[in-house]
Amino acid sequence: MGLRDRVRRLIQRPGTIDLTPLRATVAEAGAREDRVRALSDAELTAAAAALRGTGGEDLAELCALGREAARRTLGERPFDVQLIGTLGMLSGHVVEMATGEGKTLAGALAAAGYALRGRRVHVMSVNDYLARRDAEWMEPLYALLGVPIAWVGQNSTPDERRAAYAAEVTYAPVSEIGFDLLRDRLCTDTADRVLPAHEVALIDEADSVLIDEARVPLVLAGAAELQESEPAYAEVVRLLLSGVHYKIDDERRNVQLTSAGTEMVERALGGIDLYTTEHVEALTGVNVALHAHALLRRDVDYIVRDGKVRLINESRGRVALLQRWPDGLQAAVEAKEALDPTESGEILDSVTVQGLIGGYPTVCGMTGTAVAVAEQLREFYRLEVAVVPPNVPCVREDAPDRLYATVADKEIALVEHISAVHVEGRPILVGTLDIAESERLARRLERAKLSCVVLNAKNDAAEAAIVAEAGTYGRITVSTQIAGRGTDIRLGGAATADGDDDHDGDGDGDGDKDGEEGDSPSARDRVAQLGGLYVIGTGRHHSSRLDDQLRGRAGRQGDPGGSVFFASLEDDLTTQYAPDEKPDATPDVEGRIEDANATWVVGHAQRVAEGVDLEIHRNTWRYSRLIELQRREVLAERDGVLRTEAAADFLAKRSPDRHAELLEAVGRPALVAAARQIALYHLDRCWTEHLGFLADLREGIHLRSLARGLNPLDEFHRDAVPVYKRLLGDARDRAVKTFEALTPTADGELDLSDAGLQRPSATWTYLVHDNPFGAMDERAIKGLVAMFRRRAR
Template identity: 70%
Template sequence: MALRDRLRRLVQRPGSADLAPFRKVVDEAGTRESRVRALTDAELTAAASALRDADDPAELCALGREAARRTLGERPFDVQLVGTLALLSGHVAEMATGEGKTLAGALAAAGYALRGRRVHVMSVNDYLARRDAEWMGPLYELLGVSVGWVGQASTPPERREAYRADVTYAPVSEVGFDLLRDRLVTDPAARVLREPSVALVDEADSVLVDEAMVPLVLAGASEIDAAEPRYADLARRLRPGLHYATDDEARNVQLTPAGAREVERALGVDLYAAEHLATLTAVNVALHAEVLLHRDVDYIVRDGAVKLISESRGRVALLQRWPDGLQAAVEAKEALEASPSGEILDSITVQELIGRYPVRCGMTGTAMAVAGQLTEFYSLQIAVVPPNRPCVRDDEPDRLYATAADKEVAIVEEIAAAHAEGRPVLVGTGDVAESERLARRLARAGLDRVVLNAKNDAEEAAIIAEAGAPGAITVSTQMAGRGTDIRLGGSPAPSAPGTAPAEEAGSGRDGVAAAGGLLVIGTGRYHSSRLDDQLRGRAGRQGDPGGSVFFTSLQDDLVTRYAPDEDSKAAASPDGRVDDKGAHWIVGHAQRVAEGVDLELHRNTWRYNHLIGLQRREVLAEREDVLTGDRGDRLMAEAVPERHAELTKAAGGPAVADAARQIVLYQLDRCWAEHLGFLADLREGIHLRSLGRGLDPLIEFNSEAVPAGKSLLGRARELSVEAFTALTASEDGIDLDSAGLKRPSATWTYLVHDNPFGSLDERALRGLIAMFKGRR
């Protein structure tokens, strides 16, 4: 085993952890199994409690294995315990689909808790958080560890109680929103979170990489951010080629000279005049919404509202909205009522949120593909845990076609052939529109199918659970049903609440296995090879037979967007298939370019947010001193001692101290919100400013953001002194209303979706350059 691990590490990328020490611990745990089995439940709980005073990972594994056997009906495999130990060592455990990550993670969370640490197990949605907390609940109880869960509908008291538990399951977004709300409390008792200790991240690649730079936002003083309908109407009338052109990657669109003249004629303005730059920007945003954002691809319309679709998951991205006026432009395009944007009171990225935890670890089926990013941004290593049974899935080479039409015909033929043999098929498509187009083709071919996309994602777990039934055809967008196993023959009978899902699959398992198992078909390469691997991983669970194949074409969006200059002259067979190695290289090249673009976007966003994070920490430190101590009172006593003495004489020391605290907290929060607005505006215009000075935009941003941040605390104190001086007092107390301390009557939360086209100023700049080039 040890030699195999060393050989594996030699061929893997840097950043992988050595499993040999973990295997030794697991072997030692095995020698204790018979002794632990003889313990009563009470003795087992007492033995687990004793681990709080002793660092004995082998004993933890032995006790955890026995507790799982008794409460869940599952005896963890050795490799699951290896995964547990990897998590307890602060690594990301890469474990294939169906290898028992949920149980391995629960044992690790219990291990941390028994060491006296508070653990947050972060998932991607409410469903998984609640399911796993309830499923693993009996295991935690036997080990003497308390567990709770938080969901979007949880009330503040419910959240506070859940976070008091040793282990808390919650969506990462809800933890972030709770942190933002806690940062605005005026009474320490109102906070729901405790100090961060351990973050155990489920689907770590999705959370730590795909969504790392997604800002979680707390907003107040809600207002309507509406785009003028006339711009949407105008963009709709413009003609491609004549009035506008798109770049090769379809990430930008700009007016042609003829288009600029048409806009000027329609609006009666000179787009090149400085006073009409806002109009040019509004037209550009409307044009981007009209041309580059597509319904049922980038978003859907549900219940009269625009719902964004997550690029990495193919599902509705709950609570997310586009920044920079793009959300309002899409709403205007769809003739929908504008949604409120509100004033941003505070925000935090997922990466910054996770970075608060002294201990970070995670688990996923595809970590090595992003090992570099996990090391670069989180200092995490990957522990590649081998499967309990060897994977026998047959991963076929890509089938490349000259045209998208030829590819779709071949896909339907492949599905029909597998279906005729009673073999279940799971098809991963790129977007909602493609999934529905393929479903229509299958219907015309007389093939029954189930479609899973952003329009019915609430049914995801139930649909995916049946994807292994004999002859089933499931068409899904992107990554289907993460967290839900696909068992050959279909889902088993329901298990009793609090117990593990039954292992025995439906009665058709043997027939499905004989037919070759689940066949996974990709209708095109995704923008990341990691997403390809995630789709492949749906087949071949725990040594089951299965297969996968990707159908690609030289007309795929990936190729035309990221390798537009690569032209293949290879001949195609009568059915359109292309076997030329050079043509296949083009598809792989396009995917590598796309991965590079995404990585650079991540790095660039991190550079901007790093400074903001440093400034936020300084403000929060000041706020904490004011909230929990007497700093506010001391600041006012030092700044205006005579006024402080007058108020104290009139209303008493405690009342004045409380008033000072409320005033300073309010001004700190007010100044921070205004500072965030300033930084957002600064970043929006920084490219245009830096262009004229020949400077790096980031350097230019820092040159203005740094002094603004340094003056923030001083400004907050000045405003606090003004408000404190204006207070009126009597024997009845301090009149805070006279100080104008009006906080938002309600706050709300959302996530800001990455702007896929760059900031407003970048788009306006590209448009200006294109128009000027056209006029020469």
């Protein structure tokens, strides 16, 4: 990077990418619109193909052709701001576009642009539904531009995946791409691989994927024995009383036994001494069970559905279908809920979402809330944010927060406010912080004779239908953060709502082609005259982006709308992250506080929470980064073994006599194949063992460093690096030992199963909720909170 670029990045504020060159390109595209509109479909496809010969660099022509293709196939003429978003992604940026501004279409045009440049594109979404919906929705557009597309879902077969990835543009959930990468890494034949080389990642909901889920490990596991001891520990901790037998810290990240609790547990386990070396396993089991019992809350952190524990995605409020906690904690929660344990397993390989994305030479994306994490996108991915203005100015009215002294006062005022607004018939969307709160509020509304529709992770299958009708006259929708991603809210209701990106270009802002079914003018106008959709937040989230996403459900494409947030000084956000801040303010008779200093406390707590989350992200990546570097070396070694005859050549040098004997007995092709499988097996086995060692090391490194007063990351590196340096040598030595023990069968073949080369009989994939209590010890977390309290002032 040159001096000029370094200075620019140093002084450039987040979201200040200069859009002037992009606007000029869009203007040139507009000048070509009449010519392009006169082309036949075949001529338009041929014109797009001609772009391939120029490397796809005539961006004005691309925009003109893409606009016309969208008009013909989708009935939607992209606005200028959508084309600016397209060009922003083609420039390698994360584009911020407000809700309802047409991100899906802008992303499709960008993906087509990369394809016409000869680059293969993976359009990553957060789930199967959005990947399939967007691929099928945009397919006619791609077809007219001559760009083959496909999509991958959770149930896609290996052959279907291989065919889908062969297309120029592939839509897929980020998790499925990660799982395919992991499976490819363990292939023993190149023909079994499904993923081609990574080229371009275009990410929908980029802030969610790149920041919120960046440190989530995707895991490939193999069959292992189930733990049988978890229920016993669960029964023991179920008898313990908070404040008597254990204490929870202010941040609800750590719990520890008191002396009374220790005595009670030791008696329950047969009079053992928990803190002796021989009972380390029991101590660990009790602590994990205690964490599950005291810190993980049903209907907040997880739900129980169909006899299984289902984790809740904190940033989206949805059930994280493929996600689980590390095996010990997962089993402890299942025991807590008296459920049958799910399959455990040995981790064969893993990759974080951040590590997965880092493997793409080109990364870009789109979201409605990128500026708030622009510094993180720059720090972790070297990505800049381009803020695209709305096509129509936002006229939503955002009221100041309403602050109350207690949660009880807040909830009473909340119901009264909903009732007052509902009398007018104005549709209301109430965003709650978790499932338990949504259900508690629904019961309060029912007692107040107010009918509402509840949407949370327990009924997320009905999400699209519920959210699409949230703008109906007189409707009250109570929802967790699940609302707002992937489905649009139209004023007056929308039986034909088909997605988040509604942009026909006819200027009426309703997203429907004139004269077709959808919002009737009377229903829409009736709600618009009342002020449009009214969004109410029942509390501030830990991230301001989640607040903005909720607020952004109202006021789309110039619609009228309003929003307000209720908060209290007893909310978890304030008590966890600003417990020492005691504003000198007197509430009125309804418990409301109208004092600037008190309002500042809530914002201060949110800034502290965001700072802590960022530091945990950084800390987790510092650990993961070392593992990624080690994995890269192992994969390079593995790839050489898989694609060449290096293994046979190596074994010939290390064991020439045995090599000569086997060569004569079975011939060169069979010997090369056997040598390859032996080397791959031991390389994979050593890597699996190394991952287990690193997991155990990381688990205990903080307690050890705390006792010695040392930096835990330094201690981790000090132990991890020397062990890794022996890995490749150990794998080769084991391969030699196995090779020398090989004996031909009576048929003149080499039976590798007799040599002990048994791979797992079953494998499966999942995501791990990595270290839900933070990646640092209690003192480190408290130190972080204190530090960010000072910084956030």
